[in-house]
Amino acid sequence: MRLVCLLVVLLSAINLEAQQSDSAFIRKIFNEALSEGHAYEDLRSLCKDVGARLTGSAEAAMAVKWGRHKMEGYGFDSVYLQDITVPHWERGTTEAGWIKHPDGKLLKVHLLALGGSVGTDGLIEGEVVEFKHIDSLKNSSREEVEGKIVFLNQPMDEQMINTFRAYGACYPIRGHGASEAAVFGAKAVIIRSLGLPLDHHPHTGSMQYKEGVDKIPAAALSTLDAEQLSSLIKEEGTLRFAIEMDCRNYPDQQSHNVIGEMRGQESQEKFISFGGHLDSWDTGEGAHDDGAGIVHCLEALRILKELGYQPRHTLRLVFFMNEENGNMGGKSYAQIAHEKGEQHIAALESDRGGFTPRGFSCDGNETHQAMNERFAPLFKPYLLHKFEEGYGGVDISPLKDYYPDIALFGFLPDSQRYFDFHHAPSDVFENVNKRELELGAASMAAMIYLVDQRME
Numbered sequence: 001m002r003l004v005c006l007l008v009v010l011l012s013a014i015n016l017e018a019q020q021s022d023s024a025f026i027r028k029i030f031n032e033a034l035s036e037g038h039a040y041e042d043l044r045s046l047c048k049d050v051g052a053r054l055t056g057s058a059e060a061a062m063a064v065k066w067g068r069h070k071m072e073g074y075g076f077d078s079v080y081l082q083d084i085t086v087p088h089w090e091r092g093t094t095e096a097g098w099i100k101h102p103d104g105k106l107l108k109v110h111l112l113a114l115g116g117s118v119g120t121d122g123l124i125e126g127e128v129v130e131f132k133h134i135d136s137l138k139n140s141s142r143e144e145v146e147g148k149i150v151f152l153n154q155p156m157d158e159q160m161i162n163t164f165r166a167y168g169a170c171y172p173i174r175g176h177g178a179s180e181a182a183v184f185g186a187k188a189v190i191i192r193s194l195g196l197p198l199d200h201h202p203h204t205g206s207m208q209y210k211e212g213v214d215k216i217p218a219a220a221l222s223t224l225d226a227e228q229l230s231s232l233i234k235e236e237g238t239l240r241f242a243i244e245m246d247c248r249n250y251p252d253q254q255s256h257n258v259i260g261e262m263r264g265q266e267s268q269e270k271f272i273s274f275g276g277h278l279d280s281w282d283t284g285e286g287a288h289d290d291g292a293g294i295v296h297c298l299e300a301l302r303i304l305k306e307l308g309y310q311p312r313h314t315l316r317l318v319f320f321m322n323e324e325n326g327n328m329g330g331k332s333y334a335q336i337a338h339e340k341g342e343q344h345i346a347a348l349e350s351d352r353g354g355f356t357p358r359g360f361s362c363d364g365n366e367t368h369q370a371m372n373e374r375f376a377p378l379f380k381p382y383l384l385h386k387f388e389e390g391y392g393g394v395d396i397s398p399l400k401d402y403y404p405d406i407a408l409f410g411f412l413p414d415s416q417r418y419f420d421f422h423h424a425p426s427d428v429f430e431n432v433n434k435r436e437l438e439l440g441a442a443s444m445a446a447m448i449y450l451v452d453q454r455m456e
């Protein structure tokens, strides 16, 4: 009995010591990020020296060089490029739309073609038919829609506290609106931008055509233009809309994921991957989406190296290419890892912007969930509190296809302002707060450290 008691005391002492050394190390991580951090300058450089970087563009190719150069500059154990094949779509040079008032007045709108859309092949015009929900379009008829321009005016639900949920609920109008409208013979589709504020920034994003259905042009109007169009339809009964876009798809191209590693000291053959996506939409500078995630992860590995941390497992930093319109970076990364017979035990992603950290979601088994929940007290001094089950991220999720037992973690910053900027011209460096960005980088570094320490 006495022996058992002694053992319990001893074990809890060891546990306490581990907790204390974890707390001390995490404190060092935050100190480094907040007083000697590189994240903000690295983000400025990515946004201003490279710029918007849609897959297939010259800027995306420069971003690959930028990423490799950065990783080499920080002296990681190995830095290399991984060849991947990616789609290539370009916006073109003509992109304009007008509401045609019955009295002859023209109202020019703020509009962006959706990524992947075909062009209009000259100026096209048609009567507008409005739907407030994707399901109302699906339940309509050819008589109602044929030859018209379908206007999908489904707003994000402002009562939802988790803005990603509100975004997810509206996603079908952007992703599938064109094909749903084409089924009934529409000539084009215009959607209300997936954004919460009422402003003049249209938000682009990817869309997909259903096989066997006509491909019709698709664009997003700013939320204010959508409001105006809707109220004019209410006043006038019918309205016409004119649109011209010369965006188009090109043949697939070769591109790269950029990879940097710190080799493990105990189990070098086991990998913990973490990253964000290097590509962005072609409007704005991809500052929050996902420049922030790129520099969070870059800075995390820099900090761990700077503090002399000796990882147990091999830590692999990945700048994924093509998350926005194909996810070929994430899919190829997982497939190549599998083909090489690599062992992947965990992966982390930051792709929800550079805002104040709130916690981490976990997509894994019960043991992983319990481990994630136990991290909460260590993050309490930094005001992170959400450690719960949830999605890991688009880039890392294909790993699950090959490694069903892998633990995936998603960085969760505050989501209230993310959809002000997401895929919009306003997603620029100036809209990222230095301190919030640094706290995000420190949180990633601390989480990578804890996962490396706790997982076998």
Ligand SMILES: [Zn+2]
Binding pocket: 277, 289, 290, 323, 351
């Ligand atoms: Zn993103």
